[in-house]
Amino acid sequence: MSTLKGACIIGQSGGPTSVINASAYGAIITALEDENITNVYGACNGIRGVLDDNLIDLSQEDRDELALLKYTPSSALGSCRYKLKNPDVDDSDYKRILEVFKKHDVRYFFYNGGNDSMDTCNKISKYCLSHGYECRVMGIPKTIDNDLAGTDHCPGFPSAAKYIATSVMEVYCDARVYDTGMITIIEIMGRNAGWLAASSALAGYKGYGADLIYLPEVDFDLDSFVEKVVKLYNENGKVIVCVSEGIHDKDGKYISEYGSDLASQVDSFGHAQMGGLASYLAGVVKEKTGAKVRGIELSLLQRCAAHCASNTDIEESFTSGATAVKCAVAGETDKMVGFERSYDEAGNYVCKTKLFELSDVANAEKKVPLEWINETHDGLTKDFIDYCLPLVAGETGMVKEDGLPRFAKLKKVKV
Amino acid sequence: MSTLKGACIIGQSGGPTSVINASAYGAIITALEDENITNVYGACNGIRGVLDDNLIDLSQEDRDELALLKYTPSSALGSCRYKLKNPDVDDSDYKRILEVFKKHDVRYFFYNGGNDSMDTCNKISKYCLSHGYECRVMGIPKTIDNDLAGTDHCPGFPSAAKYIATSVMEVYCDARVYDTGMITIIEIMGRNAGWLAASSALAGYKGYGADLIYLPEVDFDLDSFVEKVVKLYNENGKVIVCVSEGIHDKDGKYISEYGSDLASQVDSFGHAQMGGLASYLAGVVKEKTGAKVRGIELSLLQRCAAHCASNTDIEESFTSGATAVKCAVAGETDKMVGFERSYDEAGNYVCKTKLFELSDVANAEKKVPLEWINETHDGLTKDFIDYCLPLVAGETGMVKEDGLPRFAKLKKVKV
Numbered sequence: 001m002s003t004l005k006g007a008c009i010i011g012q013s014g015g016p017t018s019v020i021n022a023s024a025y026g027a028i029i030t031a032l033e034d035e036n037i038t039n040v041y042g043a044c045n046g047i048r049g050v051l052d053d054n055l056i057d058l059s060q061e062d063r064d065e066l067a068l069l070k071y072t073p074s075s076a077l078g079s080c081r082y083k084l085k086n087p088d089v090d091d092s093d094y095k096r097i098l099e100v101f102k103k104h105d106v107r108y109f110f111y112n113g114g115n116d117s118m119d120t121c122n123k124i125s126k127y128c129l130s131h132g133y134e135c136r137v138m139g140i141p142k143t144i145d146n147d148l149a150g151t152d153h154c155p156g157f158p159s160a161a162k163y164i165a166t167s168v169m170e171v172y173c174d175a176r177v178y179d180t181g182m183i184t185i186i187e188i189m190g191r192n193a194g195w196l197a198a199s200s201a202l203a204g205y206k207g208y209g210a211d212l213i214y215l216p217e218v219d220f221d222l223d224s225f226v227e228k229v230v231k232l233y234n235e236n237g238k239v240i241v242c243v244s245e246g247i248h249d250k251d252g253k254y255i256s257e258y259g260s261d262l263a264s265q266v267d268s269f270g271h272a273q274m275g276g277l278a279s280y281l282a283g284v285v286k287e288k289t290g291a292k293v294r295g296i297e298l299s300l301l302q303r304c305a306a307h308c309a310s311n312t313d314i315e316e317s318f319t320s321g322a323t324a325v326k327c328a329v330a331g332e333t334d335k336m337v338g339f340e341r342s343y344d345e346a347g348n349y350v351c352k353t354k355l356f357e358l359s360d361v362a363n364a365e366k367k368v369p370l371e372w373i374n375e376t377h378d379g380l381t382k383d384f385i386d387y388c389l390p391l392v393a394g395e396t397g398m399v400k401e402d403g404l405p406r407f408a409k410l411k412k413v414k415v
Numbered sequence: 416m417s418t419l420k421g422a423c424i425i426g427q428s429g430g431p432t433s434v435i436n437a438s439a440y441g442a443i444i445t446a447l448e449d450e451n452i453t454n455v456y457g458a459c460n461g462i463r464g465v466l467d468d469n470l471i472d473l474s475q476e477d478r479d480e481l482a483l484l485k486y487t488p489s490s491a492l493g494s495c496r497y498k499l500k501n502p503d504v505d506d507s508d509y510k511r512i513l514e515v516f517k518k519h520d521v522r523y524f525f526y527n528g529g530n531d532s533m534d535t536c537n538k539i540s541k542y543c544l545s546h547g548y549e550c551r552v553m554g555i556p557k558t559i560d561n562d563l564a565g566t567d568h569c570p571g572f573p574s575a576a577k578y579i580a581t582s583v584m585e586v587y588c589d590a591r592v593y594d595t596g597m598i599t600i601i602e603i604m605g606r607n608a609g610w611l612a613a614s615s616a617l618a619g620y621k622g623y624g625a626d627l628i629y630l631p632e633v634d635f636d637l638d639s640f641v642e643k644v645v646k647l648y649n650e651n652g653k654v655i656v657c658v659s660e661g662i663h664d665k666d667g668k669y670i671s672e673y674g675s676d677l678a679s680q681v682d683s684f685g686h687a688q689m690g691g692l693a694s695y696l697a698g699v700v701k702e703k704t705g706a707k708v709r710g711i712e713l714s715l716l717q718r719c720a721a722h723c724a725s726n727t728d729i730e731e732s733f734t735s736g737a738t739a740v741k742c743a744v745a746g747e748t749d750k751m752v753g754f755e756r757s758y759d760e761a762g763n764y765v766c767k768t769k770l771f772e773l774s775d776v777a778n779a780e781k782k783v784p785l786e787w788i789n790e791t792h793d794g795l796t797k798d799f800i801d802y803c804l805p806l807v808a809g810e811t812g813m814v815k816e817d818g819l820p821r822f823a824k825l826k827k828v829k830v
Contacts (some may be wrong), residue, residue, distance in 0.1 A: 016592045045594045074588035081593065162818060166722050169820055173489035174719035177431045179460045184715075185493065206819055279694075299711045300599075304589035307581050308722055310818060393818040403577060403725060403808040404621055405584055 002331070004134060006107025009050060010058070011043035012142075013113035013120065013293050014081065016074035017156030018163075018306040019317040020112055020142045021408070024076065025069035026321025027110050027140060028058050036329050037108060041415055045078035047114070047120055051093060051101050060413040068408035070314055071286055071398035074308035075112075076410060083116060084123050085124040094127045101128075101135055104415070108136050108328050112321070113364055114143035114154075118336055122358040125334045138324040139336035139358055142317075144303045146195035149364035151338025156303075158313035158391035161199030163297065164188060165392065168203035168210060169350040171296065172240060180292065181237040183229060183285055187278035190244040192216055193367045196302065197244035199388055201380035211239050212378040216246035217368050220255055225281075226288050228378065233289050245277055256280065277294045307405060311394025316351055323353045336361045349390035417746070419549060420451050421522025425466060425473070426458035427557075428535065429496065430526035431489035432571030433578075433721040434732040435557045436823070439491065440484035441736025442525050442555060443473050449457060451744050452523060456830055460493035461528070462535055466508060468573055469513050475828040477592070485729055486813035488721035490527075491825060498531060499538050509542045516543075516550055523551050523743050527736070529558035533751055537773040540749045553739040554751035554773055557732075559718045560804045561610035564769040564779035565752025570735055571718075573728035575805035576614030578720040579603060579713060580807065582708055583618035583625060584731075586656060586711065596652040598644060602693035604717055605659040607631055608782045610716065612659035614803055616795035626654050627793040631661035632783050635670055640696075641703050643793065648704050660692055663786035671695065721765045721821060726809025731766055738768045764805035 008031050024042075031040045040058040043049030056077075058066075069076055076205055100106070111121040118139045125137035141148050146157035168186060175184045187406050188197040195213025195308045203209040211232050214220055225241075248254045259280030278295030286293040320337045327335070335355040342350045372384040399406040423446050427435055439457075442531045444453045455473040457463030471492075473481075484491055515521070526536040533554045540552035556563050561572035583601060590599045603612040609630025618624040626647050629635055640656075647654045663669045674695030693710030695703050701708040735752045742750065750770040787799040814821040 016589050048594065050584040072588070073585050074592045078594060110774065122535045165718055165819055167720070169822070170488050170719040170721060171715050173487070174431050174715050177490045179463065179493060202819060206816075208822070276694075279691075294715065296714045296716070297712065300586050300589050300709065301582055301716070305582070306585060314816075336708070348758045389817055395815065395818070400810065401621075402729075402804055403810070404580055404617060407584070407588065407623070 004034060006137065007036060007039035007041060008037050008103045008108035008110060008371045009041045009043050009055065009106050009311050010077070010110045011046045011049060011112065012075035012077045012079050013046035013111060013117035013235055014079060015114070015303060016079060017142055017144050017303055018073045018159040018309040019156055019313050021069040021072045021076045022314045022317035023067060023112050023140050023142060023155055023321035026114070026318035027325050028066060030322040030325040032059060034325065034329055035062040039104070041104065042077045046082065046083050047084065048080045048082035050077070053103070055104070055415040056412045057109055057415050061410055062311070065408050065410060068127060068317060068399060068406065069304055071396055071405070072407040073304040076408060081116070081139045084120050087123060087127055094124070097124060098128065098131060098133055106135060110138050110140055110143050110324050112140040114145065114366060115148060116272070118148070118358055120360040122362040125358055136328040136333035137358070138332065140321050140324045140360065141336055141338060141386050144196060145190060145193055147193040147365045147367065148338070149361050149366050153339060153343040153391060155313060155317035156194060159309035160196055160302050161388060162310045162392035163204065163302055163308040164196060164199045165202035166308055167298065168200045168240070168242065169206060169208040172208035174201065175240060176238055181233060181244045181288065182290050183233060183239045183293045185243065185278045185281050185285065185293065185295045186210070187243055187276055189247040189298070189302055190216065190330065192365060193253050194244045194246070195368055197242050198368050198380050198384055200242040201384060202388055202392065205389070209240070210242040212241045213380060214223065214241070214243045214247050214378060215368055215373060216244045216248060218373060218377045219250040220247040221249070222255065222284070226284060229285050230288055233291055243277060243281065306396065307398055310392045312391055314396060319353060327355060334358050360401065418451060419551065420453060421520045422454035422456060423452050423519050423525060424456045424470065425460050425492070425525045426461045427490035427492045427494050427526065427559065428461035428526060428532040429494060431494060431716060432557055432559050432718055433488045433574040433719070433724040434571055436484040436491045436727050437729045437732035438527050438555050438557060438570055439735035440481060440681050442527070442740050443481060443732035445737040445740040447474060447828060449740065449744055454519070456519065457492045461495035461497065462496050462499065462708035464493070467631045468518070470519070470830040471827045472830050476825055479736065480823050480825060483814060483821065485733060486721055486820070487822040488719040491823060495713040496531070499535050502538060502542055509539070510638065513543065513546060513548055515827050516548065521550060525553050525555055527555040527557055530563060530780060532774055532779040533563070536751070537777040540773055545718055551743040551748035552653050553743045553747065554776065555736050555739045556751055556753060559611060560605060560608055562608040562780045562782065563753070564776050565779050567766070568754060568806060570647055570728060570732035574724035575611055575717050576617065576719055576803060577725045577807035578613060578723040579614045580617035581723055582713065583655070583657065584613045584621060584623040587618065587623040591657060596648060596706045598648060598706050599655045600656045600658065600693045600696050600700065600708065600710045601689055602626070602658055602660055602710065602712045604713070605631065607758055607780060609659045609661070610783055612657050612827060613783050613795050615657040616799060617803055617807065618803070620767050620800045624655070625657040627656045628795060629656070629658045629662050629793060630783055630788060631659045631663060632785060633788060633792045634665040635662040636664070636671065637699070640670040640701060644700050645703055658692060658696065683803055721811065722813055724811040725807045726811055728808055729811060734768060742770060746810045749773050777814060779800070
C-alpha cells in the first residue's frame with residue numbers, strides 16, 4: 001500500500017460507555033505519534049462536528065490529561081445520534097463532509113461507536129471511494145449492548161457487565177439481611193439483545209445471583225413469570241429477578257409498554273407519572289404476593305460507572321483504537337476493528353484484534369445465542385459464563401483525588 | 416473496674432451498610448483474642464436471635480473468611496427491625512433476653528446499629544442493671560443516614576457518600592454527552608436527615624455536580640423548584656438535580672406522596688403502579704419543559720456498594736467495633752462508641768473514638784446544620800464539603816476473584 005500523509009479526524013458517536021474514551025485515547029495517542037498523520041483533530045459531537053466544521057486540535061492537549069481518558073467515562077469529544085441519509089436520495093451531508101475533509105486535508109477518519117456509527121462510517125467510506133477522494137476510514141467499536149456483528153465482543157460491554165454483576169451480588173447480600181420476605185426486580189438495559197441482563201448470571205455463578213433472568217431473545221409470558229415468582233417466594237421468602245428492558249410478549253409488545261399504557265392514563269390526572277419496567281413488574285408481583293417488593297433500575301449508572309470498569313475492557317478498548325490508526329496508516333480502509341478470542345495452552349483467554357468489513361457490520365445485530373439460554377428461558381447456561389467471565393477480569397487504574405475520580409480535563413482548542 | 420469473665424454476643428440491626436461487617440469484624444476478632452471473653456457468639460438477625468436463642472459460635476469460623484468481612488456488604492449475621500417494648504408496660508422480651516444471657520453466661524453484649532438499635536441497647540442495659548445481672552452493654556454505631564447524636568459521623572455514611580458522589584460525577588459526564596437538552600433527577604436516601612443527598616455536593620466541588628440539591632431539613636416548594644429547573648434548562652440545556660427522598664412541603668407532606676396519591680388512583684385500573692419521588696418530579700418537569708428527563712433512583716445500591724466503599728470508613732468502622740470490646744473488657748458499659756474529629760498540625764483530618772452515654776444517643780436524631788445549607792436552600796456550603804471530604808478518602812481493599820467481589824462465607828455453626 002502507498003504511504004498516505006494527511007490529517008485525521010477522530011469522532012465518537014452513540015450512547016456513552018465507561019471505556020469509549022479509552023478507545024479514543026488509543027487512537028489519539030497513536031495518531032499523535034505517527035509521522036504520516038500531520039494533524040490530529042477531534043470532531044465535537046461526532047459527525048455533527050464534521051458537518052459543522054467544529055473540530056478541536058488534539059495536539060494542543062496536555063499528554064497527562066489525555067492519559068486520564070482511559071479512566072474517564074462518557075464521550076469526551078461529545079456524541080450525537082445523527083443518522084446520515086442514503087446518499088442516493090440526499091447527498092448534501094456527504095458533499096459537506098467531503099468539503100470539510102478537503103479543507104483540512106483529512107486523509108484518515110476514525111469513528112468510535114455502535115451499529116449506527118458503523119453505518120455512518122460505511123457510508124462515508126463508500127462515498128469517498130466513489131468520489132475519488134482518498135481517505136482511509138476505520139470504525140472503532142463501542143457499545144455496552146455487545147450487539148455488533150463479527151467481533152467476539154464489544155468494548156464497553158465488559159465494564160457494564162462487571163458493574164451489573166457486582167451490583168447484583170451486593171444487592172443480593174442486602175436483600176437477604178432481614179428474616180422477612182422480599183422480592184427484588186432489577187431492570188437492566190438492552191432493547192433487542194439481552195447481553196447486559198445476561199451478565200447478571202455472573203453473580204449467580206459466584207453464588208449471589210438472581211433466581212430468574214429474562215432476556216428479549218425469547219418471548220416473555222407475564223403469567224408464567226408471576227407463577228414462578230410466587231412459587232419461589234413461597235419456598236424461600238426471597239426472590240431476585242433480573243430483566244432486560246426489552247422483554248416483550250409473543251406478539252412483540254414490550255412489557256414496559258404495559259406499564260406506560262397505565263402511565264398515559266395517569267396523564268389525564270394532570271401529571272405524567274413515569275415508571276419503568278421494574279416498577280411495573282414490581283407492582284404486578286406485589287399485588288399477587290403482598291410481599292415487600294422493590295424495583296431497581298440500574299439506569300445510566302450501568303453505562304457510565306467507570307469506577308467499576310474492567311481492566312480487560314479498558315486495555316482492549318485502548319488497543320482497538322490504536323489498531324485502527326496503525327492499520328489505516330498501513331493501508332487498510334473501510335474496516336471495523338474487532339476482537340477474536342482464543343485460549344492459550346494453559347486455557348487462559350487471549351484476545352486478538354481482527355478487521356471486519358464495515359459493510360458486513362453496519363446495521364447488523366448480534367443477539368445472545370439461543371443455546372446459551374436455559375430450557376426454561378429464565379437463566380443462562382455455563383457456556384455464557386465461560387464467554388463472559390474473562391471479560392470482567394482486572395480492576396481499573398482510575399486515578400483518585402480526595403477519594404473521588406480525577407477525570408480528564410481537555411482544553412478543546414478549536415481548529 | 417473489676418475483671419469480668421464470660422461470653423459475649425454480637426448482633427447487628429437495622430438497614431445494612433457497606434461497612435457494618437467491618438465493625439462486626441472489629442468486635443469479633445478483638446473478642447476472640449481477649450482472654451476475659453470465654454465465648455464469642457453471633458446473634459442471628461439481631462435481637463431476634465437472642466429472643467429465639469438462635470446463636471452461632473464465631474470461634475468456629477475460619478479466620479481468613481472473617482477477615483473478608485471488612486469488605487463484605489450488608490449484615491453478615493442478619494438483621495432485624497424489632498423494637499423492644501417499654502419494659503414498664505411489657506417486660507416479657509427482657510425476661511427472655513436475661514434468660515438467654517444467663518443460659519450462656521453472657522456478660523458482654525455488643526449491638527451494631529442505628530438509632531433504634533441504640534434504643535434496644537439502652538433498654539437492655541438498663542434492664543440488666545436494675546435486675547442485678549452484670550452484663551456490659553456497648554453500642555457500635557452504624558447508619559448511612561449519619562443521624563446518630565453525639566458522634567462526629569457514623570460508620571456507613573462515608574461509604575454511601577463516596578458512592579453517591581462518584582455516581583453523580585459519572586452521571587454528570589454521561590448526561591452531557593449529547594448536544595441536546597437533558598434534565599436528570601437523582602433520588603437519594605434520607606427520610607428526615609439529608610446527609611446523603613448533601614454528599615452529592617462533593618461531586619459539585621470536583622466540578623461534576625448537581626445544579627440543585629434539596630434536603631429534608633428545609634421545606635420544599637414545588638413551584639420554586641420547577642421555576643429554577645426551567646430557568647437552568649433554558650440557559651444551559653442540561654440540569655442535574657439531587658433530592659433526598661424525604662423532602663416535604665411546608666405542611667410537612669412528603670413530596671413523594673404527591674406521586675403516590677396518583678399511584679393509588681392507578682390502582683383502580685387493576686395494577687399498583689409504583690413510582691418514586693424521582694419519577695414523580697421527572698414527570699412534573701417534563702410537562703413544563705418538554706425536555707428529555709430522566710429520573711434515577713440510587714435505591715439499595717447506595718447502601719450496599721461495598722466495591723466503592725471509603726477505606727477511611729472501613730478502618731474507622733473496624734476501630735469502632737474493636738473499641739467497643741476493649742472498653743467493655745476494661746469496665747465500660749452503657750455506652751456507644753462514637754467519633755471525635757480533630758486536625759493535626761498539618762491540617763490533616765484525625766479521628767478518635769469517644770464514648771457516649773446510650774441514653775443520650777437512643778432515639779435522638781442529628782440533622783444537617785441549617786448553616787451548612789445555602790441561602791437559596793438548594794445547595795451546600797463549603798463547611799459541609801470540609802466536613803465530608805476527608806471521610807470519603809481511600810479505596811477499599813476488597814478482594815476480587817475473577818474480577819468480582821469475594822465476600823466472606825461464614826459457616827454459622829449453631830450454638
